[in-house]
Amino acid sequence: MQLENYISDLLYRYDCVIVPHFGAFLTHRVSAKINETTPTFYPPKKVLSFNEQLQTNDGLLANYIAEIEKVPYLVAVERIAKHVKSIKSYLIEGETIALQNIGELILNTEGHINFEPSHNINYLTDAFGLSQFSSTKITREVYKETVEEVEKAIPITITPEKRKSRPYLKYAAIALIALTVAGFAGSNYYGNQIDSHNQIAQEEANDQLDAKVQEATFIISNPLPAATLQVEKVTGNYHIVAGAFRVEANSDKKVEQLKAKGFKARKIGVNRYGLHEVVYSSYTDRIEALNALRNIKRTQNRDAWLLVKALD
Template identity: 25%
Template sequence: MDIANYLSELLGRHGKVGVPGLGFFTQERVNGYYNSAEGKLYPPGYQVQFSSEPFDDDTLVEHIAQKKNISLASSKYFTEKYITGLKQDVVFKEVPFANLGWFYMNNGEIAFKSAENHNEGPEFYGLAPIAIKKFNQETGNPEVGTSESQVSAPVPFTVAPQPITPTTPPAPTADQPEVYEEEETEERTRSANPWIIALIILVVIGVAAFALYKYNPALFNFTKQQAKPGAEQAQTQPAAKTDSVDNDSNKTAPPLLDTASKAISKPDTALKKTVAAADTTAKPEFVIFAGSFKTQTKSDLAVKIYKSVGVDARAWHGPGSGKYIKIIIGSFATSAEAEAERLKLIKEKKISKLSYSQEINEKK
């Protein structure tokens, strides 16, 4: 296993990578320089430096385990085996280390000589060395007697270590706007989806409520009857016209004077004859139902409004009334009398058309 290639990959990302049992490598930036002997201008790049000091780092071992799809223990084993073989070979010869450089022995210690600087990074744009001559340099043929020893040595250069900054991806070019527009459109579509779903749910609920109302309008009667008595409190004219069913349902009819007159016009002897029978046998009693409320306060307010327009109304809560307090009008012996009085009060617009007459079980 040649770990040099894996190390070369990691240096481009991290800048400093440790090798267990050997030391650590760093990648340092080298400024551009001119080699007068070669007549070339070398661009800036990176150069690998090695130190034999121990450095606790498992980045290389983990990277090899991931690349080779092996366990971390196996990766450490193969790495140690490779380093042991490298130390044995470097005693007799120089050992190349991929394209990064090579190892050699220097005074009994392992040393590393870096290869030429690398400029594969995107910040160097893949520049290559440029052959260029100085202005004062002669362009003619060299003299015949000139030997190779007279060639000036290359100008030494110093390595200026600089901190390695993580590379960032290049900025988007002008021919890439459509990609970002599509991503923004997709984000707007995702953010609009919940609102569209909520709107669809509201429309479905509205359609269901409308269909239920068309199917059985009586389900909404109690709500209408409860909402209007407070609004009718300010009305003082008994003959006020209105087309609303809710306003008619909250008006109460005047007391039935006809029934009382009939009872008074009867002879005293007839009244005396019925006293004993009334005590033993309950006679049927018919009344007009003008409305119903959940609370006593609203019921009392409705009775007050009906009485203000001349209708003798009263609150009643008995068998069959359920949870609501009924507003009833009058007391009649027969259903026909109660119905006739109800139609009369409707014609006078004192009670609602939704009112009805019915028998109640209540002793006088």
């Protein structure tokens, strides 16, 4: 039994997953942040921690395993206990236990468990598809010295320093501004005249087209028989997410790829981060969706996850 897979599945939806007689894996949300020194953007995420004091069975993990493996609840509890006993024996021997997508466990000199979380996965579903990235530093150049050098060779300038010694330049600048304003005004007037003319011509063409349509008579002597199409409507609130894409064309391409593999793939809209979400399929039954998710993670995409959402 791959206990870490079941723990990982539950961490997407719960903030605390207790492994009976062993400890609890906890998550707490951390907001997005920017490292101004690097500079690097870090998306919001759930940070993992481990509490060895929380060992009382709350039934969450055992019930989940019982549903997935189709076994009685007590059998699931026994399997967890057996797996925990094996992990403890390895820890006592000084070995490091690596739980995939969760982290590493090791026994310290005082006999307590130290936990180092994995940074390869983000259990915050709202941030699915977001990853950290670094931006290049913006370099701002100052051109004042270059401009001053050019002004020495150019006879006409309108910089503040030169205007004091050459007052006639002030009037030249005012005249230039007046000519520019007049040019803009004339251009706008001419453009408005063209727009008005185009609108009138378009309205006249629409009136003529309406008149011809009203005069036309359509007679269908041999109408074709009505065709009935059977369209399967995809329903369900349990969606197996294949990915989220910032460019919609990429999401369309992903849907076609999944359909070619036999999945009932589709787009389910845009999430709060502006990403187009694509799902393998949707299910009305939770257990059926979990079984399908397990199969997809094993054969197709280990990063697939289950989204519970009622769509309009």
